[in-house]
Amino acid sequence: MKITKMAKANEIKREWVVLDAKDKTFGRLITEVATLLRGKHKPCYTPHVDCGDFVVVINAGKAKFSGMKLDDKEYFTHSGYFGSTKSKTLREMLEKHPEKLYKLAVRGMLPKTKLGRAIIKKLKVYNSETHPHSAQVSKQG
Template structure:
């Protein structure tokens, strides 16, 4: 009886979900979202597989105070199109941050996640709030620092 040693052993974790909390006020937009994508994809664990989702949930608070470098707050443009002729709408970073602060982080994070059903499932595990208040105190989230 021989055992094949080249098989990949995939363990499905039934562990309780891990909750993390990040304060967007302390970080730049790109650094924040790349770290969130890294944790969501489970790359910080030893049993990382690119096609499996982890059991990490992330809470981002103070999204209206997220920072950018250089003149991006005056120059970065967000576009959306209604699909009809002449339906292109543009908005600069500053105005979008005042109107819908969560959309900035959502847009950046969606660009860093896989463009398939796995990416859509991972995106549902992120909760973004424009200020300090969030309804997830009972999950006892761990505060993490990006360094």
């Protein structure tokens, strides 16, 4: 009789993966990041357990976008007060806060639960080549 093995949180072996965003399409890179964070690439994947790896994205501001997205796509914020809606274009977000842009995009692909909030903490995004996690890094993507 075969029994499906469910992964436990203390049995998960996490790795550090570095992804270079330079000249890669933004959307395809984000889906790869979400898959690695969630742990769906591992044979021991269990939906209710955080099985994923740590992901470090470098050169975040150098990703490619197709079409007119840089000028047409807008991100909105609202403080809760009347008339406080503010918007920024994708180009502004990419120049000023690329880390925030990546976290917003990945968060949309993760579960909207405590598990999703724990998973997003394993994403590290840097706008340059250097990052402080060089001692942990084991795989280059």
